[in-house]
Amino acid sequence: MRKNKTVAAWLAFLGGPLGLHRFYLHGLGDLPGWLLPIPTALGLYGIQRMQQLGQDDQLSWVLIPLLGFTIAGCALKAILYGLATPERWNALHNPSAAPDAAPGRTGWPTIFAIAAALMVGAAVLMASLAYSFQHYFEYQIEEARKISQ
Incomplete structure (x- = not known):
């Protein structure tokens, strides 16, 4: 079965x-595919902890960014898949196909996947970094207050 670049980017x-x-590109035996839900689940657990215990829960400070960094x-x-040239895509994922075969071509749906991934990915990355740094520095300030008293 030929692997379509647009489908892979959207997935x-x-x-x-x-x-x-x-799983789409490498099959159900792909170990990284089975490991990806772990940081996702841990991040969701961190969100749940923060909702239950409040923003002072230090474990949620560590777990929530895992979800953001995974996303x-x-x-x-998705951006890398979408920007791959048809020759490179087909050589990697459709070796029996011609270098310019249709599954490796870029169309408007691929471009929309790239644009959506760029917007959402950058926003989630920035939010994860801001959340992590804010809580880290708040913790450092609180510890410095404890030492100075």
Whole structure:
């Protein structure tokens, strides 16, 4: 079965944190595909902890960015899939096809996947970094206050 670049890009963008793009390209025996839901689940657990215990829960400070970084990484993968040349895509994923075969070509749906992945991935990455740094520095300030008293 030939692997379509557009389908892979959309799967990486929409279902990447669950490993759907990995299963599409490499089959159900793909270990990274099975490992991708772990940081996703941990990040969702961090969100749940923060809702229950409040923003002072330090474990949620570590877990929530895992979800954001996983989403951002999968968005980056969607961008890389979408920007691959037809020759490179078909050589990697459709070796028996002609270098310019249709599954490796870029069309408007591929471009929309790239644009969506770029917008959402960048926003999630920036939000994850801001959340992590804010809580880290708040923790540092609180510890400095404890030492100075």
